[in-house]
Amino acid sequence: xxxxxxxxxxxxxxxxxxxxxxxxxxxxxxxxxxxxxxxxxxxxxxxxxxxxxxxxxxxxxxxxxxxxxxxxxxxxxxxxxxxxxxxxxxxxxxxxxxxxxxxxxxxxxxxxxxxxxxxxxxxxxxxxxxxxxxxxxxxxxxxxxxxxxxxxxxxxxxxxxxxxxxxxxxxxxxxxxxxxxxxxxxxxxxxxxxxxxxxxxxxxxxxxxxxxxxxxxxxxxxxxxxxxxxxxxxxxxxxxxxxxxxxxxxxxxxxxxxxxxxxxxxxxxxxxxxxxxxxxxxxxxxxxxxxxxxxxxxxxxxxxxxxxxxxxxxxxxxxxxxxxxxxxxxxxxxxxxxxxxxxxxxxxxxxxxxxxxxxxxxxxxxxxxxxxxxxxxxxxxxxxxxxxxxxxxxxxxxxxxxxxxxxx
Amino acid sequence: xxxxxxxxxxxxxxxxxxxxxxxxxxxxxxxxxxxxxxxxxxxxxxxxxxxxxxxxxxxxxxxxxxxxxxxxxxxxxxxxxxxxxxxxxxxxxxxxxxxxxxxxxxxxxxxxxxxxxxxxxxxxxxxxxxxxxxxxxxxxxxxxxxxxxxxxxxxxxxxxxxxxxxxxxxxxxxxxxxxxxxxxxxxxxxxxxxxxxxxxxxxxxxxxxxxxxxxxxxxxxxxxxxxxxxxxxxxxxxxxxxxxxxxxxxxxxxxxxxxxxxxxxxxxxxxxxxxxxxxxxxxxxxxxxxxxxxxxxxxxxxxxxxxxxxxxxxxxxxxxxxxxxxxxxxxxxxxxxxxxxxxxxxxxxxxxxxxxxxxxxxxxxxxxxxxxxxxxxxxxxxxxxxxxxxxxxxxxxxxxxxxxxxxx
Numbered sequence: 001x002x003x004x005x006x007x008x009x010x011x012x013x014x015x016x017x018x019x020x021x022x023x024x025x026x027x028x029x030x031x032x033x034x035x036x037x038x039x040x041x042x043x044x045x046x047x048x049x050x051x052x053x054x055x056x057x058x059x060x061x062x063x064x065x066x067x068x069x070x071x072x073x074x075x076x077x078x079x080x081x082x083x084x085x086x087x088x089x090x091x092x093x094x095x096x097x098x099x100x101x102x103x104x105x106x107x108x109x110x111x112x113x114x115x116x117x118x119x120x121x122x123x124x125x126x127x128x129x130x131x132x133x134x135x136x137x138x139x140x141x142x143x144x145x146x147x148x149x150x151x152x153x154x155x156x157x158x159x160x161x162x163x164x165x166x167x168x169x170x171x172x173x174x175x176x177x178x179x180x181x182x183x184x185x186x187x188x189x190x191x192x193x194x195x196x197x198x199x200x201x202x203x204x205x206x207x208x209x210x211x212x213x214x215x216x217x218x219x220x221x222x223x224x225x226x227x228x229x230x231x232x233x234x235x236x237x238x239x240x241x242x243x244x245x246x247x248x249x250x251x252x253x254x255x256x257x258x259x260x261x262x263x264x265x266x267x268x269x270x271x272x273x274x275x276x277x278x279x280x281x282x283x284x285x286x287x288x289x290x291x292x293x294x295x296x297x298x299x300x301x302x303x304x305x306x307x308x309x310x311x312x313x314x315x316x317x318x319x320x321x322x323x324x325x326x327x328x329x330x331x332x333x334x335x336x337x338x339x340x341x342x343x344x345x346x347x348x349x350x351x352x353x354x355x356x357x358x359x360x361x362x363x364x365x366x367x368x369x370x371x372x373x374x375x376x377x378x379x380x381x382x383x384x385x386x387x388x389x390x391x392x393x394x395x396x397x398x399x400x401x402x403x404x405x406x407x408x
Numbered sequence: 409x410x411x412x413x414x415x416x417x418x419x420x421x422x423x424x425x426x427x428x429x430x431x432x433x434x435x436x437x438x439x440x441x442x443x444x445x446x447x448x449x450x451x452x453x454x455x456x457x458x459x460x461x462x463x464x465x466x467x468x469x470x471x472x473x474x475x476x477x478x479x480x481x482x483x484x485x486x487x488x489x490x491x492x493x494x495x496x497x498x499x500x501x502x503x504x505x506x507x508x509x510x511x512x513x514x515x516x517x518x519x520x521x522x523x524x525x526x527x528x529x530x531x532x533x534x535x536x537x538x539x540x541x542x543x544x545x546x547x548x549x550x551x552x553x554x555x556x557x558x559x560x561x562x563x564x565x566x567x568x569x570x571x572x573x574x575x576x577x578x579x580x581x582x583x584x585x586x587x588x589x590x591x592x593x594x595x596x597x598x599x600x601x602x603x604x605x606x607x608x609x610x611x612x613x614x615x616x617x618x619x620x621x622x623x624x625x626x627x628x629x630x631x632x633x634x635x636x637x638x639x640x641x642x643x644x645x646x647x648x649x650x651x652x653x654x655x656x657x658x659x660x661x662x663x664x665x666x667x668x669x670x671x672x673x674x675x676x677x678x679x680x681x682x683x684x685x686x687x688x689x690x691x692x693x694x695x696x697x698x699x700x701x702x703x704x705x706x707x708x709x710x711x712x713x714x715x716x717x718x719x720x721x722x723x724x725x726x727x728x729x730x731x732x733x734x735x736x737x738x739x740x741x742x743x744x745x746x747x748x749x750x751x752x753x754x755x756x757x758x759x760x761x762x763x764x765x766x767x768x769x770x771x772x773x774x775x776x777x778x779x780x781x782x783x784x785x786x787x788x789x790x791x792x793x794x795x796x797x798x799x800x801x802x803x804x805x806x807x808x809x810x811x812x813x814x815x816x
Contacts, residue, residue, distance in 0.1 A: 070489035081478035
């Protein structure tokens with residue numbers, strides 16, 4: 001039997017209390033019993049980091065990023081120690097590793113540091129000595145010898161980076177859902193769990209608010225070819241594998257239907273149809289740090305003026321409108337409309353690259369239900385439409401059925 | 409004006425929440441405004457470490473000391489970060505230092521490690537750059553690059569060790585009492601706060617349950633000549649200075665009346681009066697890890713047998729009795745008595761070295777109140793008596809008055 005190295009990652013709800021930490025030890029034991037080396041990445045017990053963030057948030061320090069990181073990093077340290085103790089209780093040799101002990105070296109951007117390098121020598125010696133390595137997620141050691149944190153979803157990133165550095169056979173992300181679904185199961189009751197999905201598809205899913213994995217962690221896994229698995233801490237199910245396209249033999253045309261409610265639409269009515277107008281609009285928005293997502297410009301009937309529509313996040317709508325209003329003189333549009341009651345629905349699948357009919361099927365399915373499409377945008381593996389928010393559920397179910405994704 | 413380096417230490421109740429941490433920043437600011445360099449040692453916010461200890465205590469790990477330390481050390485880290493942020497908010501340059509960052513090197517005895525060395529270079533650079541150094545108490549870095557903790561009262565020890573390493577002018581221990589008193593103010597309402605006390609006296613006070621400072625921290629201060637000050641976080645009072653005898657010009661005969669309820673008495677009635685009998689009794693007790701405090705052997709009337717009385721802590725009484733019973737054959741005593749309803753009352757003062765009358769005054773004061781003395785023991789700066797516990801308050805007040813300690 002070949003010894004394989006497996007990285008496992010457990011999030012905050014999976015380690016919320018001692019009982020759950022004991023359940024986590026069971027998942028670790030299973031890999032150890034199978035003869036594998038195991039590195040476990042843990043988050044803070046649910047609530048601990050939140051409490052620290054809350055207290056630290058009440059202080060108006062001028063240059064507090066380093067101290068903030070020092071404060072919020074304590075949660076993972078406690079979990080790592082506790083899980084090691086619980087593993088020892090179960091007769092499994094284990095030790096905790098804080099980011100600075102390995103060390104996991106990051107850049108100096110406190111609060112959202114990027115991992116630059118993981119020194120694996122000490123860790124490998126411990127693993128080769130049949131010790132389970134329990135590693136604090138979310139944190140590393142900055143160039144100034146201070147503790148840094150990686151920001152949201154940081155523990156997932158730690159796990160993938162560690163799996164890459166250790167050339168792990170697999171990186172298992174244990175969470176409170178049992179895998180990646182063809183659509184949101186709370187809305188589409190016939191949604192099916194996917195056995196496999198490609199990195200690219202997962203990225204589109206993640207960026208569209210299917211919050212199973214953070215975009216950053218999927219990107220890193222794709223870049224380093226880390227086989228990711230998403231599975232539940234609470235159910236004994238194989239979960240969903242996130243892998244290279246080549247690993248998926250029978251690729252479905254469409255893998256899933258995702259959506260994002262965090263969209264708002266702005267339309268400039270009859271803006272001058274001349275070179276440079278797009279730059280005149282989107283330059284100031286970029287300077288104000290406002291991300292623009294979908295952009296559609298209608299063909300102008302008279303060659304003089306055109307309607308231009310784009311979307312921003314709901315949180316940026318007010319500021320975006322203010323920026324566009326300020327530039328009215330320069331842009332010379334007739335009217336300005338905006339609407340926050342919209343949703344972006346996307347059909348995702350690497351298979352659609354070679355199939356022209358995917359978009360058409362989408363438009364037909366929506367038309368049949370009387371749903372008006374406001375904006376369309378497409379990428380290689382995705383077709384997205386903006387529709388009125390009230391149609392969200394209807395559209396998701398209709399598309400799920402139309403692409404043959406419904407469970408039996 | 410000379411720049412002085414001051415170490416300040418704040419315990420768990422002094423940093424219990426953000427409001428109190430802000431009050432602590434006020435104490436730091438006062439020293440900074442006076443032109444001093446300040447290193448602050450902080451404990452965990454009251455309750456945080458206790459919660460960690462509780463959770464960790466529920467796990468029966470076999471070799472858990474290292475992990476236990478990892479878990480319980482998180483509290484100070486959070487406090488250090490928060491206090492640094494609050495100082496910055498007040499416009500004071502500050503940074504937190506964890507034990508491993510300085511590093512504060514300890515031996516490998518996890519859970520009750522001893523500080524072996526403090527590398528002060530990085531710390532001094534920061535202090536010389538006019539930064540307040542906020543240091544995590546209670547913890548250091550072991551020889552295996554793991555976090556160690558120092559055990560009970562560890563933050564006081566950190567503060568004194570740091571003051572010694574930095575050759576600080578003074579080490580201020582901020583606590584929830586405003587100094588050292590001539591006796592327990594809860595019992596002796598006329599007790600006075602002492603302006604100064606010697607290390608030796610403080611040691612006797614500490615070992616007798618006046619829990620203002622841990623014995624270990626006073627010993628270290630005495631050894632390195634660190635001027636200690638005990639004062640309240642909550643009141644603006646000068647507190648009590650703990651210093652060398654030479655610094656106290658007008659030494660009172662007696663500085664204080666201390667007591668300890670944690671005593672139990674065992675008497676072997678008519679034990680053989682021959683060489684080796686003491687060893688036969690106290691050898692087995694020592695082997696069972698039972699500390700014996702006072703020992704009294706009566707003069708035997710007939711030269712054949714004697715009564716032997718000694719005291720142990722209340723917690724050890726049961727085990728001590730069992731050990732002595734087991735050895736009955738060997739020791740050959742007639743009867744065995746024990747009594748846990750006793751208290752040790754002590755009169756403490758370096759001045760008594762040269763004054764024979766101190767003990768006599770004690771016996772007279774107790775006799776006047778009809779209090780029977782069961783055991784007497786004396787040291788250079790202390791006379792202790794064991795009496796029935798019910799007389800504790802009466803005895804303390806009588807002695808406090810007899811030695812002229814009462815406040816006006």
